[in-house]
Amino acid sequence: MIRHLRACLVLLCQLPTVVTAQSPVPLTVEAALDREVVAPLLEAFERAHPDIALTYHDRSTLQVNQRARTANPAPDVVISSAMPWQMARVNEGLSQPLDSKTARNWPAWAKWRNEVFGFTFEPIVTVYRLDLARHMVPPSTHADMHSLLRTHQNLLRGRVTTYSPSASGIGLMLFQQDARYSPRFWDLVAAMGAADVSLENNTQAMLDGLTDGTYWLGYNLLGSYALLWARSHPELIVQIPQDYALVMMRMAFVHRDAPNAEAAKIFMDFLLGADGQRVLASDTPLFSVLPEVTGPYTAQRLRDQIGERLYPIPINASLLAFDDPLRRKLFMKRWSREINILGP
Amino acid sequence: MIVVEGSLKKSLAGWLLATVGILGTFLLIEAYTSAERAANHAYDSQLEAASLTIAEAVQWQDGQPVVEIPAAAFQILATDQQERVFYTLLNASGQQVTGNLDAEMTASLRTTFSNGPVWTFAQNQDSRIRMYGRELKSVGWESTEPVQIWVGHTVSGRDALATELFLATLTRFLTMVVLTAVLSILAIRMALHPVHRLRRTLRRRHADDVSPLDARVPGELYELLETLNALFERQRQGRNTLLRFTADASHQLKTPLAGLQSASELALMSDNPEDWRQALQTVHDSSERTSRLAGQLLSLARLRHGSGESQTRLDLADLLRETVMEWAERDAAQNHDLGLTALPNRPVYILGEPWSLREMISNLIDNALRYTPAGCDVTLSLEPTAKLITLTIEDTGPGVSEDMLDRLHQPFERNGRQDTAGSGLGLAIVDSIARMHNATLLIRSEPSQGLCIDIQFPALPEVA
Known part of the structure; x- marks a missing residue:
């Protein structure tokens, strides 16, 4: 009898645990994607899935890469x-x-392999100040940029900025893609070197420099950030290159050892689904990949505007070549040689 | 009794199943390995192409191999199945120049290429990968040291292709099996058609129809049909024998019955009691003969249907002695010299029925007494050898002619003599009993020396 009573008591004690089991499932997202930019998407997700407690860590690409490899859990x-x-x-x-x-x-x-998904469509852009437009015809192609740097070398000296290939993974990748498409890219590098180019670690730093007038011309900025910034900074003009425009895609995958794989898959489904992409298209400048989604920021609309000159960085095994340590080393070696070749 | 033991269809199906099973197993194993081989062959060429692309890009600078890994190499490596790709370049001292394999994997790949390129399956963490390694003897200004190029990818594409190829073969094989089964069933139906036809022919026959079958059958059934015809022939003979026997028996019975009738009619017409008495005597004698005849017919009929099942081991010498002694005391033997030669001093065993053997000996003695004139000798003897036991009865009577010898043992055969009270069934009974005991009846006769009958029994092995 006493044993029965005790069993009942134990059962009663366990009841609250059962209730807490229905409390939100945790979900950790490690992202190299600015929280301000992606906030509408995260809010929409939290509204759609109140049972999932989303923890969003906004980090640098290097940190994200590190955490993907070694973080435990x-x-x-x-x-x-x-x-x-x-x-x-x-x-x-x-x-x-x-x-x-x-x-x-x-x-x-x-x-790729139904494991990793490029879920944004962000053009790589050139940003210039209106000051620049007062002195010269703003560049609309890579060739324009090259000739501008050659012809207005003195005027532009110290006023050009771009990514640092050694300090930024994105920067390195973009330059590698540029070099892949045209050997004349190295002339551009040499010209930028001659113009005493300032190398920044991220798009925001370049935008800040452009805003405060330090720089007149920024090369290879992330269009998503630049477009959002330019909305509140009318002195900056965002130019999508007219000869070819690289398009970068944020890539997302569910980690093999994900502690909350189910919640992670729900998040991915939201991200790739019509709902998530609609938020991307209308409330963020990240551009939706899905052709059926409509809004101001969609890959389809960008294609309609820019046409065939959009060059999305392909998501396939060839990307691995740009992670090859020797190839990276050789690229950096050439970069250092080319950027100094004309002398400051 | 007919015991149905399986069916042709079932046994054919069984054989088909066994053939399909054994042959199928071999075929499918072969199909599986060749599918794997084909898939590997297809994908291995991709590895070779990728390796070649990388080799093209290898250059020497400052005594070090340098290579700007071509992006296309990875595209080729990954194939359209989007395999995970692995590669590494090792210098002459085995150190990694570049690559994406961990140190452990790299260490395991170090090898010498004395026999050309190396193909291998390896385990990388949780997945199986196919690796291809070759040595590149590159030429540079400063150095000509070789470089090892290893490329590899996961095997899901190979597995998928192998499975696809195998399934195609499997489908073909199963289709073939189904077709074979259907054809086999049809073939069995066709093959069994003559049997059905034969069955119908047999069913239509009248019960007393014993004529040979007239049918068209395939070669395999010829033997069966021939056997059937032989059986019909034997039946026909048996029936003829029976008919003859019945006719003979009726005829035999008719004669004494006719005598009875005439004797009784004569007696009825007479008023003389003496005639009555004489007629009664005739009737008595005649009915006694008829009764004996009937008895003999009965025992002959019984013997002919006997099966010999109640045979036991018995001493023939003992039985012979008893029977002869018994006969010696009878009135019928008083006019003859009935004798028995010295019997072997040990028992002579055969398998037999005491009752019928006694009947046989009695008949032999009866015959001898009946068909020889008074005063003749009738001698019985028994001579056992290793294989045969010969019982002999000989008399000093007139014997029979040469051409009668073969017919003596047939029923109602009396050597053409009507002068005795015998029925002509005696030797027929003897013959039947001898057959029942697997014994041979031999009748010899030399006109001056009387008749000699040998009955040779197979000897029974001595039982310790």
């Missing part, structure tokens, strides 16, 4: 703009496949 979802690194982690087997209808419907050119 592993993050649930890894988002980064360092495409070669993301690809290398997936190739290492750090991801798990996403087997949902949304994932299957995702355009084949924007995913």
